[in-house]
Amino acid sequence: MSEAAIPAPAPPGFDLKRHLIIRVTLFACLICILASAVIFDQAARRIREHVQRSGATIEQLIARELDDERPSFDRRFDQLQFSMLSELGLLLKLCITVQDIYGSDPFTRCFGTEEARAPDWVTAVLHRWIGDEARYAGLIRRYPGIKVGEFLLNTDVESESAEVWSQLQLVLAITVGVLLVNLLVYLPVRRALRPTDRILDTIGRLEAGDLSARMPRPKLIELRRIAEGFDHLAERLQRTDRRQRQLAQRLLSVREEERRRLARELHDEFGQSLTSIRAEASMVAEDAGDKMPELQPSLTAIGRMTGDMMENLQRILHQLRPVALEEFGLHASLEQLVSSARRARPGCEVSLSVAGEVDDLPDDLTASLYRITQEGLNNALRHAEPQRIDITLTRDESGLHLAIVDDGAGGHRDTRGSGLGVLGMTERVEALGGRFSMTPRAPNGMTVDACFPKRAAEPEEDWDDPSVAGR
Known part of the structure; x- marks a missing residue:
């Protein structure tokens, strides 16, 4: 530079x-x-x-x-x-x-x-x-x-x-x-200058992300004019930020809806077609029997390939839209995700800790928490070769906190957010007004943190209420 x-x-x-x-x-x-x-x-x-x-x-x-x-x-x-x-x-x-x-x-x-x-x-x-x-x-x-x-x-x-x-x-x-x-x-x-302490405190709250913070009204005319102009800018920034978050939320909703639609299409079209192919291959194998033994290897290969395609289709359908997420809730879906990770990497110990009620969250937040956990877990297993992964999801008065901690060799993984997976996690968290970070651990490992404010757990229509948006 x-x-x-x-x-x-x-x-x-x-x-x-x-x-x-x-x-x-x-x-x-x-x-x-x-x-x-x-x-x-x-x-x-x-x-x-x-x-x-x-x-x-x-x-x-x-x-x-x-x-x-x-x-x-x-x-x-x-x-x-x-x-x-x-x-x-x-x-x-x-x-x-x-x-x-x-x-x-x-x-x-x-x-x-x-x-x-x-x-x-x-x-x-x-x-x-x-x-x-x-x-x-x-x-x-x-x-x-x-x-x-x-x-x-x-x-x-x-x-x-x-x-x-x-x-x-x-x-x-x-x-x-x-x-x-x-x-x-x-x-x-x-x-006359005593309100400057409150002005600095208000600026600090705005820097921390509280866009509902407003300036005091000092008696000094010059400070009062500055405070009024600052509040006007803060209100415009709050409205713009609210519109951007609503737009980002809408994009996430459209993305999840498209995933559901694509999952239904794949299940209805490809799933039935593969099932039919597998059934037809079985019937041909029975009809051919001893008459055409030279067809048996090909028919067996068709049946095996059809079965593999059906398994891959089920895996893709699960990635697009987990059935358990809609039927059993977030907690059960995360447990299923952890169980799959344990089966995929037997030598790695994966633990899950959930504190607070997480099954009554809005669909956007539920999907984002699941996707972030899925992406963070896959990144750790695919790139870091960890011996232990700890997943913690906490819901309290301050909001929700998701942490994925592994002890793998995470020094080579990109922590700047340029990867598509990291970019997707960042977009999901910021769309809901949260903070996302990936921090290397000493001597090895990585910590993935996603913090969501309390308002993220509110219904989407309540976000336009200033009393809710300021929380």
Whole structure:
């Protein structure tokens, strides 16, 4: 087969509801992450800028406070109040660490407000984002320019993180709002697309052969139009299928009627003619007697050939229309068929199992079951050389199931339905709305399955009733 004839692979499925909620959720999370990153970055930039710009000013304020409030010989900072830095430090949220020239313990004071503390992870992220750049190291001098100590200016991370956390809370609130809107959009979409599950179930029933399945009527206008168009096509398909099955049934009925007519003609014409020939040959043999002994071999051969022809005629008549099928029913006819197979192949064990009442079936179904069993049995005996053949016929609430299982070498038999016998079995089963299959068994053998729906056992005139045709 050429590459152009190879069908293209089907595109992957697309779940609208799932993609809708996933995409909006990812968008909201992405916006939240980007906004949080912007908040941290702006806070870090602002803090570094404030520290660098306010360093020199704070150095002057500290020197002025030392000159105004302390004697010139007192160079310790243990009583330093930073009163001039309070407002500036509170505004900028700074921390100052000072150390005098005597090597005493450093003294630190933070001017941040007593706000609600932020989570530890916010403080840790902000501290890492700021880095070591947000520091200012300066000298503390007293008039006239004498160095009396050093100071280190940095930010009050806890106070800054509280402000950042308040902004992050606003971003999180907006994100939650977007997710809530997403949910509010998802719910009506899911409600509108909920009938798609029932639509898929209806399509599955149609694929399984239930042509009476009909689509639901969704509230969504687009889906409703699709459902109405699909139901219209399903109704046309059901009518066409019903007409085709009725036609196929009619053809089977005509075929069986022709078989009966042909059997009657053969029996009435050829049967009587052969009987007459045999009787005439016997009379000639008696009349000739000892007078014409040379005719005795020919007359004996005529009688023998006439007898063989009568046996062959009986066999053909039985194949065309078994007498037991009309007089004794399907069960007895199948038993007779099995008995004939046992006599024809003594080394093969043939079993028959019938469950349920099968003698009250319509004529078409009865004839089809018999013909399928006959053909399947003949195929197994003629081609497979089996040691065992099991025939099972079951009738229950779901319908009828005929299975012919053999253990012969069935690998060479045609399982594609091209043989005339297999084609005939397939036509009979499909004409009655059933399913036919031939499946090789491991390691050897073949399984012939014919499944008929419950409606096949109904009278033919009931098939036009939609309540029956849908079963």
